[in-house]
Structure formats: C-alpha cells, structure tokens
Amino acid sequence: MNHSGEGRRVWVWLMLVMASVLAFFRLPGAWAAAPEFRGMWVTRFDWANPDEATAKGTIDDAMTKLRQHRFNAVLFQVRGQADTLYPSPNEPWSPLISPSGEDPGWDPMAYALAAAHAADLEFHAYINTHTCWHNQSYQAPTDPNHLYWQHCNAANSRRRDWLVHNSSGQPVQYVSDSYVWMAPGVPAAQAYARKQVMYVVTQYDVDGVHFDRVRMPSAAYSYDPISLSRLSGDGNPHGLGFADWTRDQFTRMLCDLYAQIMEVKPHIKVSSAPLGLYRADRYAGYPLGYQYGYTTAYQDAQAWLAAGAMDFIVPMIYWADGGALPDYSDILPDWVAHRAGRHVYGGQNRSVGVDELLQQVQVTRTLGAQGNVLFSYSGFSAGDFWPYYSASGSVYADSAAVPDMPWKQSPATGIIIGHVTDPNGDPIVDTQVTRTGSSYVGLSSGDGLYSFLNVPPGTYSLAFLAPGWGTGSLSGVTVAAGEVKRANITLGLDPQPPIITANPAAQDVCPDLSAAFAVKAIGQGTLSYRWQRDGVDVQDGGGVSGSRTRQLWITAAGQAHAGEYRCVVENHVGGVVSAGAGLTIKALTGFDSQPRSVSVDLGGTATFEVGLLGAEPRSYQWQHNGANVVNDERISGANSAALRIADVQAEDQGSYACIVSTACDGSVSQSASLTVLGLPRIVQADFDGDGDVDLDEFAFVQLCLSGAGVPVPGYWCDPTDLDGDGDVDQVDVAEMRSCLSGEGVEAAYECGGPAGEDESIP
Structure with a gap:
C-alpha cells in the first residue's frame, strides 16, 4: 500500500517488532504488564433476554471470560433508547428484558455490577444519551408513557418538541441505524438525559459512566423550533453559527453532567465513544466524504477533553491497517496528540480479525494511548478470540492494572456548579453566567443548572443575566483544587419593572x-x-x-x-x-422644472437643467437622442441636475432628457432640443453612399433633369432635387457640379460628407 502515513507505519512496524521481542523473552517491565485499560463493550443486544436465567448466565459468562483472559474493565450497556435495563422511576423497562413492560422481578444492572466486581473488573454503565427510540421495523413503543410519545412523536405537533428536525424544518424519525434522535439544543431534553445518568450514579456503585450516540445522525439536524429560537437569541451568548452552536450544545451538556457527577461521586470515571474520524484536515490524503464526527455529526470530542468533561474517550477506530483507507494507525495519533492531559483508549472492532486486533493493541501502546476497548462481547466470543489475547507471550499474557488518573487523584483545579431559580423555586433557562477571570459565558439548562469546569483555585464573582428575570450576582465564591463549589442563586426576589x-x-x-x-x-x-x-x-x-x-x-x-x-x-x-x-x-420623484429647448451658435455653450421634488439621494443620467451622455473635455454635469455642453458642434444637435433615480423610484424628464445655428447648408449629393461625389451621381442628376417648374419625373428622382423646389433643373445641376469630388475622394461636409448627415439643418 502506498499512501500518506506510510513512513509512520514503517516506524510503527519497527516498534512492534521490538515489542514482540520483549514479549517473547518476558522481560520484567515489558508493555504487557504495564498499567493499561483493557475493556470490552457489552451491548444490550449481547446480554439482555426476557428469560432471567438466560440473561444472568450470559452476564456470568462475560465477566468470567473477561477476568480469565486478563481484561480489567467492562462497558456494560444499561440504557439504549429512553428505556432501561434496570428499575427506573423515570423510564419504562426495555422490551429486551420485559416485552410487556412489567417489572421482571430482578435488577439486571445490580446483578451485572456485582458480577463484575466479583471478577475484579471495573464496571462502566454504558448509556446512549441522545436516542429517544430504536426499532428496525419503525414500530413505535407500546408503552404510552415512553418518552417517544411525550416528546419525539413526529405525528403530533404538540409532542415532537425534542425530536430532531431537518434543514427544511420537518420532524424526522428513524435515521442512522433506525434510531429516533433527540435534538441537542433543547434545554429540557439536556436536563432529562442528565437526570437519567444521575440516577445511575447515585443509586449504583459504578466505577464509571460511558456515553454513546452523543451526536447527530448527520449534518442535516437539528433545525427544530426550540434550537433555532435559542440560536438567534439568549441561548447563543457567543454568537456562534449553526454548526458550532450545535457542537457546543453537546459540550455544554457534558460539562454540566461531569460537574454533577463530581459533586456527588468524584471517583467515578466519565467517558464516551466518539466516531473514529475527527476532522478531515487531521489526516493527510483522506477524502472529505468520510464520516467525520466534527462535521457530519456535530461531535467535537476533542473539545470535551479540553473542557475537562471527559476522563477518557474511546474513539471507535473500526478499521484495519493496510488496504483501503481509513487506517487505524493513521487515526489514533491525532486523538493522542489532542487528549488534553486525559486518557485515550483505542476503540477496536472484532470485524477486522484477531491478527489485526492483536497488532492494534501493540500499535496503541506504541503510539502512547493508555488502553484498548473491544467491540463487542458477542462477536468476540463467536470468533473465539479469547485465547489469542491471553496466550503466553501475547498482548494480555500478564494481568495489568487500570492506569492512574492524576487529575482525579491530585486535581489542580476546581468546579463551580449551581442552579438558577425564580422566587417559586422553578428553574430559569438560558441565564447567562460569567465569572471573573474568564470570557466564557455559562448557560443555565432546562433544570436551571450551570457549571464551570477547570476553575483555577481562587475567589471569584459571578454575574447572572436572565431573560425575564433581570440580573444578579454572587461574590466571594472561593474554589479550592479538587473542590466542587455550589453557588445557587434566586433571581427576581427584588421586584423590578422591566x-x-x-x-x-x-x-x-x-x-x-x-x-x-x-x-x-x-x-x-x-x-x-x-x-x-x-x-x-x-x-x-x-x-x-x-x-x-x-x-x-x-x-x-x-x-x-x-x-x-x-x-x-x-x-x-x-x-x-x-x-x-x-x-x-420618502416622497417619490417629481419635477418642478423641465429642461428647455435651446438654439446655440456653433462653438457656443448649451445648458439643460431639471428641478426636482422628492426623495434624496438621487442619481442623474442625461441622454442625447436616447444614448447616455458621458463627461469629457467639452461636456460636464452628465450625472447631475445641470448638463453643460461647451464648444457646441453639429453632432451635439438633437434631443436631450434626464433620467432621475432614487431608492424608491425613477423618472424621465421631458425632452428638450438643441439646435446649432450657423452651420453651412448641407446638400446630400452622395446618392450611392460610397463617401464620394463622382460621375455616378452627376449622371443620375442628368437622367432626372425635368426643367424649371416641371415636377421630378418620379419618386426615385427625389434625391436629385438638391435645392428642394420640386423640380430638377439647372440650379440642381450647378449644385452637383460644385460638389463633385471625384471617384474615391471623400465628399465635402457641405455635400453630405461624414461630418454632417442631417439635411434638415437650415
């Protein structure tokens, strides 16, 4: 294969050879024993079953195999489509566990959590955040209390306020893997999703929470009414465009959620699984048409890391090295380079084959990432890949601890979190919150929650500006390293007019x-x-x-x-x-004076002028015989109310008018004529129009000769009546003789030469 990144892959290959040698000799301190995250995704489709015994058996088998083959963490899905695989006071049971919606009589998450901890595995509750429903046959949920019926029902205009809308403003369901998606820019939806996560955090002794589908199905979403209203109003304090604003909605929600989790259980690890490709400009030679999270799904996972909203991310880099792009070893380095001091674990898919998977583990180590996560349990088991990982000399031959997270053990910054409410205790949405020392503007969400992450230790003042509730402030807000400082405020306590x-x-x-x-x-x-x-x-x-x-x-x-x-x-x-x-x-254009016809001596000066009523500003354009007049050394004012023509010549003679335009309308003045006096009488003697007066013209006069007082013999002889008295006689013959120039010799001006063509000039 020959494309960009070849040099890096050669380097990676050499490092892999070195790693293999170290593994063969089992040297102390080799990579296999170093701390690293060794996780596996166990989706709801991998384990859930309406039969309790079957589901428990699958859970037991998964935890046993993970431990036996020296994995140290499981990312276990417990919420997929606004229904749960645990007893929830807010959402119905998943039909994968309870097709009827009735309580199955056991708590699958509690069972899986206990099994994971018994196997010495970290348990990360795997949650889809922005999906409202999923069904490959496009069948709606049977439970009338499901979120689908409350906020994601495209058929009901009053029950689709959280549903994504396309760029035409139409609500859309069942896009991208047959999911119904929630709009990220709806504050109430943000608060709802966080509430479900916080229930898991507070009710279960999980080691982490792991988020998926924190994105849009494509760049066509979401143009829902609430998002568009906030985009153009108080919900967009930094004046972002649609794409940046949509990305920012995901980031703000994750920041708020991280702050909430750290306030109650700071040891919990927060993570997500973004799309593998971040942005096209990060991978030399990669085409624009790939699915890049940043542009096609409004997913800025590197911003989540930089904001401090993630402890680790697992980009889903589900491609092998070699062959067609994308390549695993092309993509992972950019994630590692932009991890902002947090962890990056390579997300791998069993579909690439076991040999490639084993190599990707080594590539991940070589490139400086802190671990690997495999997708997913059922496919991995079907391929019986387990022994390849734990065999002597292989990638997981020795057990490894999960890597430390220094920012959690010894944090250098703190967090500010609070709620903004009205005097009745109800949340105020889109309150703009600022703190001293930062230009970032926080926003209160659907439950009134706001947050600031990565706050340096110190004492701060907070300012609040709420649409409909005025302003407020809190001073002396002191934050220590590792502290989550709560700063609630109630606005509207002091009644004030608008x-x-x-x-x-x-x-x-x-x-x-x-x-x-x-x-x-x-x-x-x-x-x-x-x-x-x-x-x-x-x-x-x-x-x-x-x-x-x-x-x-x-x-x-x-x-x-x-x-x-x-x-x-x-x-x-x-x-x-x-x-x-x-x-x-504005008044429309009107003329209170029109241009007047003038007669001017040859070489004299002519002036035409209009007087106007109506709107200003105006534009002017004088015309001569219907053609625009242009200023030159003799002509001035062609684009003003007064036109001046100096050294008047024969060609200046004719009709003049002024076109006047305003922002409202346009009008044309009356026409006025310019007559040039003192011009020689013009005789049109060049009958054949060849520029000379020769024997052809003289013969024509002789042919038409009628005699004094005798009318011309026919209309065809009219041009030979040079003196215009109705006959062709010796006077006309004399005129012709005086005009003779000879063949090929230009006729004189007086005889119809180029300078004068209007025989009406007196």
Whole structure:
C-alpha cells in the first residue's frame, strides 16, 4: 500500500517488532504488564433476554471470560433508547428484558455490577444519551408513557418538541441505524438525559459512566423550533453559527453532567465513544466524504477533553491497517496528540480479525494511548478470540492494572456548579453566567443548572443575566483544587419593572414598502408589549401587526403611518417606555422644472437643467437622442441636475432628457432640443453612399433633369432635387457640379460628407 502515513507505519512496524521481542523473552517491565485499560463493550443486544436465567448466565459468562483472559474493565450497556435495563422511576423497562413492560422481578444492572466486581473488573454503565427510540421495523413503543410519545412523536405537533428536525424544518424519525434522535439544543431534553445518568450514579456503585450516540445522525439536524429560537437569541451568548452552536450544545451538556457527577461521586470515571474520524484536515490524503464526527455529526470530542468533561474517550477506530483507507494507525495519533492531559483508549472492532486486533493493541501502546476497548462481547466470543489475547507471550499474557488518573487523584483545579431559580423555586433557562477571570459565558439548562469546569483555585464573582428575570450576582465564591463549589442563586426576589436593552430604530422607507420596529427588554415574570404612535396605542389591522409583541410590522407603509413610534413594556411590577423612533415615508420623484429647448451658435455653450421634488439621494443620467451622455473635455454635469455642453458642434444637435433615480423610484424628464445655428447648408449629393461625389451621381442628376417648374419625373428622382423646389433643373445641376469630388475622394461636409448627415439643418 502506498499512501500518506506510510513512513509512520514503517516506524510503527519497527516498534512492534521490538515489542514482540520483549514479549517473547518476558522481560520484567515489558508493555504487557504495564498499567493499561483493557475493556470490552457489552451491548444490550449481547446480554439482555426476557428469560432471567438466560440473561444472568450470559452476564456470568462475560465477566468470567473477561477476568480469565486478563481484561480489567467492562462497558456494560444499561440504557439504549429512553428505556432501561434496570428499575427506573423515570423510564419504562426495555422490551429486551420485559416485552410487556412489567417489572421482571430482578435488577439486571445490580446483578451485572456485582458480577463484575466479583471478577475484579471495573464496571462502566454504558448509556446512549441522545436516542429517544430504536426499532428496525419503525414500530413505535407500546408503552404510552415512553418518552417517544411525550416528546419525539413526529405525528403530533404538540409532542415532537425534542425530536430532531431537518434543514427544511420537518420532524424526522428513524435515521442512522433506525434510531429516533433527540435534538441537542433543547434545554429540557439536556436536563432529562442528565437526570437519567444521575440516577445511575447515585443509586449504583459504578466505577464509571460511558456515553454513546452523543451526536447527530448527520449534518442535516437539528433545525427544530426550540434550537433555532435559542440560536438567534439568549441561548447563543457567543454568537456562534449553526454548526458550532450545535457542537457546543453537546459540550455544554457534558460539562454540566461531569460537574454533577463530581459533586456527588468524584471517583467515578466519565467517558464516551466518539466516531473514529475527527476532522478531515487531521489526516493527510483522506477524502472529505468520510464520516467525520466534527462535521457530519456535530461531535467535537476533542473539545470535551479540553473542557475537562471527559476522563477518557474511546474513539471507535473500526478499521484495519493496510488496504483501503481509513487506517487505524493513521487515526489514533491525532486523538493522542489532542487528549488534553486525559486518557485515550483505542476503540477496536472484532470485524477486522484477531491478527489485526492483536497488532492494534501493540500499535496503541506504541503510539502512547493508555488502553484498548473491544467491540463487542458477542462477536468476540463467536470468533473465539479469547485465547489469542491471553496466550503466553501475547498482548494480555500478564494481568495489568487500570492506569492512574492524576487529575482525579491530585486535581489542580476546581468546579463551580449551581442552579438558577425564580422566587417559586422553578428553574430559569438560558441565564447567562460569567465569572471573573474568564470570557466564557455559562448557560443555565432546562433544570436551571450551570457549571464551570477547570476553575483555577481562587475567589471569584459571578454575574447572572436572565431573560425575564433581570440580573444578579454572587461574590466571594472561593474554589479550592479538587473542590466542587455550589453557588445557587434566586433571581427576581427584588421586584423590578422591566429594563429596555435595545430601543427601536428610526425607519425611512419608500411608499408601499414594509417597516418594522423592534424592542428588547429584560425583566421579571411575563413581559407585555404595547406599541404607540405619537402617544396613541397602535392597533392591529390596516397593514399593521404585532402591536402587542416586541416587534411591530407595517406593510405597505404610507403617509398615514408616518410618526414617532415607541413601545410600552410592562410586567407585574410596572412599566417602562422605550425611546421614540420616527417613521418617515420618502416622497417619490417629481419635477418642478423641465429642461428647455435651446438654439446655440456653433462653438457656443448649451445648458439643460431639471428641478426636482422628492426623495434624496438621487442619481442623474442625461441622454442625447436616447444614448447616455458621458463627461469629457467639452461636456460636464452628465450625472447631475445641470448638463453643460461647451464648444457646441453639429453632432451635439438633437434631443436631450434626464433620467432621475432614487431608492424608491425613477423618472424621465421631458425632452428638450438643441439646435446649432450657423452651420453651412448641407446638400446630400452622395446618392450611392460610397463617401464620394463622382460621375455616378452627376449622371443620375442628368437622367432626372425635368426643367424649371416641371415636377421630378418620379419618386426615385427625389434625391436629385438638391435645392428642394420640386423640380430638377439647372440650379440642381450647378449644385452637383460644385460638389463633385471625384471617384474615391471623400465628399465635402457641405455635400453630405461624414461630418454632417442631417439635411434638415437650415
């Protein structure tokens, strides 16, 4: 194979050879005995069964084999689709355990947890966070209390507020592995997902919680109404674009969840399984069309590490080295390089074969990652890969402890966590929270929770700005290393009227176009809006709408709508009036004076001028015989109200008009003519138009000769009547003789040469 990364793979191969030699001789301190995470995913499809004995047997077998073959951790799935494989007060039983939804009479997670600990395995509760339902046949859940029916039902417009919507604003179900997905930008959905995790954390002695499907099914989601409203409002304090904002929603939720977990059980390890490919620009030569978590799923797992929201991640690098891209050894180094002091474990899939898997364990060690996780138990067992791992001289020949996490044993920073509530104890959503020493703006979620991770030890002041509830502050918030400091606040205790944060802006519009006035205000409770024009309340109707909202619309604005507008904003305490903003209706263009026709001597100066009424600014364009006039050394004012033509020539003669345009309309003035005086009489003697007057023209005059007072013999002889008296006589013959130039010699101007072609000139 010959593509980018070849040099690195040669280096990796050499390191693997060295590792194999060390393993063969079983040297003390070789990689096989060093601390490393040796985990396996056990999905709900691997172990769950409605028959209790069967399920317990599978659990026992899994824990026994993992221990026997020197694994030290299990990532055991307990929640997949907003239903659970443990007794939950919030969600129904998974149909994999209880098809009827009834209590099966035992606690599978408690059983698996005890079995794992008995086998000296770390137990990480494996949870899908952003999936509302899953069914390959697209059949809805039978339990009417399932989250699907409450918030993810596409068929019910009142019950799909958490469901992902595509870029056309349509709710969508069963995308990407037949899942129904929850929108990450809905605060209530964030709080709900965290609540399920915290139930596991508080009720079970788990060693860790492990998250999957913390992403969108594709870049087409989610354009749901709640997300779009927050994106353009108070839920976007940093002014991010859609893609960055969506990624940030996942990050904020995970930060809040990490803070919650650390507050109650700081020893618990928090992890996730992101898509294996992070961003296209991190892998030289890789095409853009691959599934990169950052761009196709709005999953920024490296930001989660940098924020301190993960203790480890397991990127799912489910490809072998060699052959077609992607390659395992191309992808893992970038994750290791951006682990932000936390752990990265290589996520591997049994589908690549046992030989490749064994090599990937060694590659993982060589590249500096801290462990491996295999997907998954049933496939691994079906291939009977177990003995290959634990055989003498193989990758797991010796037992290994899980690696230490210094940031947990000896933390250097602390955490601030709190809830923002109103006087009734209800959560306030999208409160913007800032702390001294940081430009980051926290947000309160659907349950009012906010958090700051990686806070250096010190004393801080916190500032709170809540839509509808005003402002608040907390000072003297002292945080020690390793401390989770709680800082709750209740806003709205001191009744205050609203505060205007943005006044309406003046409008200057053309007739029959739309005008809009908007006001922004913050305050306690529910705010009401009342627009006024010149001090009188505005009513909807007659092209006016929104008179009782924060934005007033006027369609087809006219002089009847002109005036000063202001908004009265009120709450239960009182009201405040915005500054006034004028609405001016621009006047359309009108002429109060038109250009006048002029007669000017040859070489003189001609001026045309228009006088205007109406809107400013204006643009002008004078035209001569329908063509735009251009300024030059003789002509000025071609784009102004007054046109001046100096040293007037014969070609300047003709019709002049001015086109006047404004932002609202355009008008054309009346035409005025320029007559040039003193030009020689023009005789059109070049009958055949070849530029000369020769014997051809002279013969034509002789042919048409009629005599004095005798009409020309026919219309075809009309051009030979050079003096225009109705006959062709000796006077016309004399005119012709005076114009003769000869063949090929340009005719004189007076005889119809190039400089003059208008025989109407007197």
